Amino acid sequence: MSIWSKSLSALLVVLIGALAAVLLVVNQGNALREEVDQYPAGATQVYVRGVSEDRAAGVLAVLSEFAAADGHAVVRVDHELGGVDDALTSLRIGVAANPQSPPPVLGLSFLGTSLFDTTGISRLLAADPAKSIGLDANAADVIADTPEITFAPRITVVQLTRLIETSGTINGTYRLVGADPAQVTELLSALETTTGLSSDELRTELGGESTDDGLIGVLLLGFLIAAAVLLLLLLLFEALRSIRVLGVHVLVGKSTWRFTGALFSPVIVTAAVAVVLSVAITLALMPGYAITTDLLAAAGGAAAGGAALALACAAIAGTVLVSVKPVDAILGRFSKKLLLWAASGIYVLAVAGFSTTFIFLDGPIREAGTLAEVGRSWASVADQEILYHENIGDDQASFTGQSTQHAHDFYDWYASIADKPGVSLIHTEYYGQEILDQWSGGAYESVPEQPFWYFAASPSYLASQGFEVSDDLLARARQGERIFLIPDTWAATTKSAMQAWLAEDSQIAYDPAIRTAYFDKQSVGFDEYSPTTSLFTWSADPTRPQAVTDPVILLSTPENMIPSESESLNAVGLENSYVKLSATAAQNYTSSAFLTTFSLDDNNVEFLPASEFVAGLTKTVQSVLQLFGGVIAFLGVFSLIVLLALTRLFSTIYQESLAVKRMLGYPLTRLFAPAIITVGATGMLAVIVATLSHSRSAIIGNLIMLALQAMFLAFLARRSARLQLSTALKE
Numbered sequence: 115m116s117i118w119s120k121s122l123s124a125l126l127v128v129l130i131g132a133l134a135a136v137l138l139v140v141n142q143g144n145a146l147r148e149e150v151d152q153y154p155a156g157a158t159q160v161y162v163r164g165v166s167e168d169r170a171a172g173v174l175a176v177l178s179e180f181a182a183a184d185g186h187a188v189v190r191v192d193h194e195l196g197g198v199d200d201a202l203t204s205l206r207i208g209v210a211a212n213p214q215s216p217p218p219v220l221g222l223s224f225l226g227t228s229l230f231d232t233t234g235i236s237r238l239l240a241a242d243p244a245k246s247i248g249l250d251a252n253a254a255d256v257i258a259d260t261p262e263i264t265f266a267p268r269i270t271v272v273q274l275t276r277l278i279e280t281s282g283t284i285n286g287t288y289r290l291v292g293a294d295p296a297q298v299t300e301l302l303s304a305l306e307t308t309t310g311l312s313s314d315e316l317r318t319e320l321g322g323e324s325t326d327d328g329l330i331g332v333l334l335l336g337f338l339i340a341a342a343v344l345l346l347l348l349l350l351f352e353a354l355r356s357i358r359v360l361g362v363h364v365l366v367g368k369s370t371w372r373f374t375g376a377l378f379s380p381v382i383v384t385a386a387v388a389v390v391l392s393v394a395i396t397l398a399l400m401p402g403y404a405i406t407t408d409l410l411a412a413a414g415g416a417a418a419g420g421a422a423l424a425l426a427c428a429a430i431a432g433t434v435l436v437s438v439k440p441v442d443a444i445l446g447r448f449s450k451k452l453l454l455w456a457a458s459g460i461y462v463l464a465v466a467g468f469s470t471t472f473i474f475l476d477g478p479i480r481e482a483g484t485l486a487e488v489g490r491s492w493a494s495v496a497d498q499e500i501l502y503h504e505n506i507g508d509d510q511a512s513f514t515g516q517s518t519q520h521a522h523d524f525y526d527w528y529a530s531i532a533d534k535p536g537v538s539l540i541h542t543e544y545y546g547q548e549i550l551d552q553w554s555g556g557a558y559e560s561v562p563e564q565p566f567w568y569f570a571a572s573p574s575y576l577a578s579q580g581f582e583v584s585d586d587l588l589a590r591a592r593q594g595e596r597i598f599l600i601p602d603t604w605a606a607t608t609k610s611a612m613q614a615w616l617a618e619d620s621q622i623a624y625d626p627a628i629r630t631a632y633f634d635k636q637s638v639g640f641d642e643y644s645p646t647t648s649l650f651t652w653s654a655d656p657t658r659p660q661a662v663t664d665p666v667i668l669l670s671t672p673e674n675m676i677p678s679e680s681e682s683l684n685a686v687g688l689e690n691s692y693v694k695l696s697a698t699a700a701q702n703y704t705s706s707a708f709l710t711t712f713s714l715d716d717n718n719v720e721f722l723p724a725s726e727f728v729a730g731l732t733k734t735v736q737s738v739l740q741l742f743g744g745v746i747a748f749l750g751v752f753s754l755i756v757l758l759a760l761t762r763l764f765s766t767i768y769q770e771s772l773a774v775k776r777m778l779g780y781p782l783t784r785l786f787a788p789a790i791i792t793v794g795a796t797g798m799l800a801v802i803v804a805t806l807s808h809s810r811s812a813i814i815g816n817l818i819m820l821a822l823q824a825m826f827l828a829f830l831a832r833r834s835a836r837l838q839l840s841t842a843l844k845e
Contacts, residue, residue, distance in 0.1 A: 119348060119351075119352050120380045122348055123345060123348055123349065123352075123380060123381055123384070124380060124381075124384040126341055126344055126345040126348065126424075127345065127381060127384040127385055127388050127424040128384065128387075128388050128391060129341045130338065130341050130342060130345065130388070130420045130423055130424050131385075131388030131389065131391055131392035131395075131417060131420040131421065131424070132388075132391065132392060132395055132420075133334060133337050133338040133341060133420070134338065134392055134416045134417065134419050134420030134423070135392040135393070135395040135396045135399070135413070135416055135417065135420070136265075136334055136395065136399065137331070137334045137335060137338060137416070138396055138412060138413065138415075138416035139263060139264055139265060139266075139396060139399045139400060140265050140266075140330055140331045140334060141331070142225070142263055142266070142400070142412065143263045143264075143265055143266025143267070144266075144331075145224075146224050146263060146266055146267075146269070147205065147266070147267055149222070149224055150191060150205045150207065150222070150269065151191065153189065153191065153207065153222055153289075154187070154189055154217075154219045154220055154222075154289060154291055155219060156219065156291075157189065157219075157289035157290055157291050158289070158290040158293055158298055159287055159288070159289050159290075159317075159319070160287070160288045160289075160290060160301070160302070160305065160316050160317065161286075161287055161288075161315075161316060161317070161318060161319060162284060162285050162286060162287075162288065162305070162309060162311070162316070163285050163311070163315075164285065164311075164552055164557055165284055165285055165309045165310070165311070166678060167282075167283065167284060167678045167682060168622075168676065168677040168678035168681070169284070169308055169309060169310070170278065170283075170284035171518060171521075171627075171681065172308035173284050173305065173308050173309055174274075174275065174278060174284065175308075176301065176304045176305055176308055177210060177274070177288060178210055178274075178275075180290065180293070180297070180301050181210035181211050181212070181274075182212055183212065183292075184212055184214075184215045185215065185217055185291075185292040186211065186212070186217070186290075186291060186292040186293065187209060187210065187211035187216060187217050187219075187220055187290075187291035187292060188209075188210040188211070188274060188288055188289070188290060188291070189207060189208065189209050189210075189220075189274075189288070189289040189291065190207075190208040190274060190277060190278075190286050190287065190288050190289070191205060191206070191207050191208075191287070191289075192205075192206045192208070192277060192281055192286065193205060193267075194206060194267075203267055203268065204267050204268045204269075204270060205267045205268070205269050205270070206250070206270050206271075206272060206277055206281075207269070207270065207271045207272070207277075208271075208272055208273065208274035208275075208276065208277025208278065209235060209238070209239065209271060209272075209273065209274055210239075210273065210274035210275070211235065211239060211291075212239075213236050213239035213240040214236070216232045216235045216236055216239065217232075217291045217292050218232055219291055220232055220235050220291070221235075224261075225400075225403060225406060225408045225409045225412065226404060226406030226407065226408040226409060227261055227402070227403045227404045227406060227409070229260050229261060229269060230247045230248075230258065230260060230271055234247050234257070234258045234271075235247075235271070237257055237258070238257060238258075238271060238272070238273065239273060241257055242255075242505055242506050243272075243273050243275060243276045243279075243504075243505075243506050244276065244503050244504075244505070245257050245272075245273075246270050246271060246272045246276075247260060247270070247271035247272075248260035248268065248269050248270040248271060249268060249270065250270045250272055252503070259402065260402070261400070261401065261402030261403045262400070262401055262402055263399070263400050263403075264399040264400070264401075265330050265399075279685065279686065280686060280687055280690070282685065282687070282689070282690040287319075299313075302316050302317070336467065336471070337748060338423075340464070340467070340748070340752045342423050342424075342427060343460055343463075343464070343756075344752065344755055344756070345381075345424060345427045346427040346430060346431065347460060347756065349378065349381070349427055349428055349430075349431035350430075350431050350434065352377065352431070353377070353431045353432070353434045353435050354434070356373075356377055356435065359373075370435060370436055371436065373435070374432045374435045374436055375432075377432075377435070378428040378431065378432055381424060381425070381427075381428045382425065382428065384424075385421040385424045385425055386421070388417070388420060388421055388424070389414075389417040389418065389420075389421050390417075392413070392416060392417035392420055392421075393410070393413045393414060393417050396409075396412070396413035396416060396417075397409075397413065458792050460756060461753075461756045461757060461792065461793075461796070462792075462796050464752055464753050464756045465753055465796045465797065465800055465819075466800070468750070468752075468753050468800070468815070468816075468819060469800040469803060469804055469812055469815075469816055472804065472809060472811050472812035472815045472816070473804065473807050473809040473812045491650070491660035491661070492654075492724060492725070494650065495650060495652075495694075495724050496723060496724050496725035497696070497697060497723055497724075497725070498694045498695070498696070498723065498724050499694065499695045499696070499697060499699075499700040499721035499722060499723050499724070500686075500687070500688065500691045500693075500694060500721060500722060500723075500724055501684060501685070501686045501691050501693060501719070501720075501721055502686060502720050502721060502722040502726075503686065503718075503719075503720045504684060504686075504717045504718065504719055504720070505716065505717050505718040506717075507714075507716030507717040507718070508713075508716050518627035518628070518681060520684070520717070521627065521628065521680070521681040521682075521683070521684065522627065522628055523712050523713045523714055524683050524684040524712075524714065525628050525672070525675075525680050525681075525683055526712050527703075527709070527712040527714055528672060528683050528693055529672035530711075530712070531699070531703050532572065532574075532671065532672050533574070534699065534703070535696075535698075535699065536695060536696030536697075536698050536699030536700075537572075537574065537693070537694075537695055537696075537699050537703070538571075538572050538574045538575035538578065538693075538694045538695075539570065539571065539572035539574075539575060539670055539683075539692050539693055539694065540569065540570070540571050540572070540575045540652060540692070540694055541569075541570045541571075541652075541679075541682075541690075541691070541692045542567060542568065542569050542570075542651050542652045542653065542665070542689075543567070543568045544565070544566075544567050544568075544651075544653070544658060545562070545565060545566055545567075545568060546565045547565050550562060550564075550565065553615075558615060558618055558619070559614075559618060560611065560614035560615045560617075560618050561611070561615060562608075562611050562612050562615050563607065563608045563611045563612075564608060566612070566665065566666055567651060567662050567664075567665035567666070568665060568666050568668070569649065569665045569666070569667045569668065570667075570668045570670045570679060570692070571667055571668065571669070571670055572670050572671065573588055573591070573669065573671070575694070576667070576669075579647060579649055579650070580647055581643075581647045581649065583599075583669060587639075587641055587669060588669070590639060591669045591670075591671045591673070591674055592671050592673055592674075593631065593673065594630060594631030594632040594633075594634060594635065594637070594673040594674050595632070595635075595637045595638070595639050595674060596616075596620050596632060596637070596638045596639070596668065596674045596676075597639050597640075597641065597668070597669040597674070598613070598616050598638070598639070598640050598641075598666060598667065598668055598669075599640075599641055599642070599643045599666070599667040599668075599669065600612055600613070600640060600641075600642055600643075600666055601642070601643065601644075601645040601663075601664040601666075602642040602643060602644055602645075603644075603645055603664065604664075609642075612666060613640050616638065616640075616666070617638045620636070620638050620676060621636060622636070622676055622677065626676070626677045626680075627677065627681065628675070628677065628680040628681060630672065630673055630674065630675050630676075630680060631673040631674070632673065632674045632675065632676065643667075645663040645664035646663060647663060648661045648662070648663055649661060649662060649663065649665060651665075652688075652689060653689065654688055654689060679692070688724065695721055697723070700721045704719050704720070704721055750819060750822070753819060753823070754822070754823065754826055757793065757823055757826060757827060758826075761786070761789055761827065786827070789827060790827065793820075793823050793824065793827055794820075794824075797816065797819070797820035797823065797824075798820070800812075800816040800819075800820075801813060801816045801817060801820065804816050
């Protein structure tokens with residue numbers, strides 16, 4: 115083998131080993147996800163669905179009371195999706211238990227390494243609600259790190275109350291630890307009262323959940339196959355070049371097997387080295403994991419698999435030499451057309467993979483652009499400050515759902531500043547057809563006819579958006595009447611259905627913890643408006659519009675709030691929050707001196723600009739573009755290398771014929787006509803398929819690749835012809 119071939123084959127063998135290691139790490143990440151989805155082992159599952167947030171405090175109180183008993187615990191695992199392909203990015207585990215005696219089953223290990231143990235759980239449950247095991251929202255809040263697997267979802271453990279608060283919903287799957295059948299029955303009975311669901315419904319598994327493992331595993335497998343194909347092509351090329359040399363060795367009585375082993379010995383040696391490198395890569399991509407027997411077995415298995423694939427390529431190429439008859443080897447005879455057809459087939463498959471991948475990535479590329487647009491759309495509210503964090507302070511009972519005193523304090527604080535400059539309230543929700551269908555199942559007697567956006571907005575927020583509201587409506591809202599504004603462009607039946615639902619949703623049959631002026635009469639009023647003003651939706655979902663003109667608007671004031679609003683004013687996060695402050699208002703109204711009046715000074719209320727929350731969107735776009743750039747570069751280089759192999763194979767097989775025809779003055783286009791036809795026809799077919807698929811990126815990518823391949827083929831043809839002519843003249 116030439117130095118060039120030895121170097122390239124060694125590089126490909128190492129690449130195969132590295133890809134096998136990375137693919138193992140990705141698969142171990144998926145296995146870890148499945149492990150967490152079953153955590154904790156042996157728990158009894160209770161499913162809460164369709165419960166409105168005004169009942170969240172009651173549900174949390176029931177669960178917290180159960181978890182407070184020795185040996186008991188309640189766990190909820192939430193999946194967080196992100197990225198342009200909606201891949202799983204984080205697994206957030208919410209835990210409630212007695213800090214003094216958490217059940218041993220709450221510890222979690224993987225591949226022989228403890229991710230967290232009961233000691234860490236005890237520390238977490240006794241700490242501030244914002245604290246976490248593993249990175250959640252803020253690195254400063256981490257009380258213990260968790261081992262990580264690169265490309266795997268991040269594992270975070272938080273208090274159950276924090277999980278419910280930041281997720282914005284009480285609905286989910288709750289896993290009960292330490293409960294005997296009688297205790298489960300007792301808990302279900304209590305939950306029936308607070309949720310309105312029957313015991314059967316509480317034990318019926320939630321359906322429809324599906325988590326995509328993302329693109330990374332598919333891409334890695336594709337790269338691994340591509341690297342193996344390249345290695346096989348290279349070794350086949352070397353085998354063909356060595357047939358005449360093999361003939362000489364046969365003439366002097368040497369063994370064909372020994373010759374073949376010597377020819378491919380660099381591959382065998384490199385495969386052994388690649389095993390060690392593969393294991394090292396696996397360990398490097400799993401920081402924090404102890405080097406245990408389980409981990410070494412997994413890493414060694416993947417390394418051996420990568421080495422076996424490389425050796426299989428050498429074995430296939432070696433078969434070409436071993437199967438050649440001595441006479442044919444001496445004369446340099448072999449099935450030329452069969453090898454060329456095989457090489458051409460591999461080239462066609464490479465281009466097909468290149469084109470198909472572009473089509474596959476076309477959607478995510480568009481979504482990446484949409485995410486960038488989302489980030490830009492938030493620029494208009496980037497300076498608005500949103501509630502980010504509160505300390506537990508003296509409100510332990512409130513944060514465990516046993517009291518609403520903290521919510522009452524926060525409501526009093528907002529009510530005192532609601533009309534101050536720089537203070538506004540906006541909370542948006544989109545109710546799609548799926549939700550409306552659920553409501554039709556009996557949750558409401560009246561259900562809207564069509565999906566809609568719902569805005570709870572203060573007069574100050576609407577004024578800042580140029581949305582005018584009459585003084586009469588403002589006065590009625592401040593007297594406690596719930597005033598809803600409905601677009602006047604809707605059909606009469608649609609308006610009536612919406613009014614009926616809004617009235618039903620506003621009727622509260624129980625005594626609220628925060629009694630606003632609304633509860634004196636529970637009066638609901640409606641008015642219509644012309645949908646001409648574009649209103650920002652405060653949505654980070656790239657599939658939804660960033661602005662709409664026709665939402666249903668609640669003219670929200672402190673006086674007309676119901677529990678789902680008044681008790682949620684301290685919700686945190688980009689899409690969950692209610693209160694919005696300007697920088698000056700945040701400085702004035704979150705100072706310790708001002709908060710003391712409302713018993714909030716011990717909670718260290720912290721607001722951050724929306725730009726801090728939106729920063730993650732920009733990072734996501736950058737990561738996506740980097741991923742796509744790597745994929746496109748790899749596939750492009752792969753196709754060019756296959757073309758190089760095909761051209762060299764063609765020139766080697768027809769070496770004498772090409773040299774003679776070149777001396778006779780044949781043009782290059784005629785000499786390399788088969789290769790030119792193969793490249794041109796394959797490239798044009800790829801462009802046609804991309805056009806029929808309506809994939810803009812695939813069309814552009816294939817046209818660029820076709821042009822590059824044409825220039826590359828011209829260079830290779832000229833160089834090969836010159837080399838063949840020079841070789842023939844020397845002989």
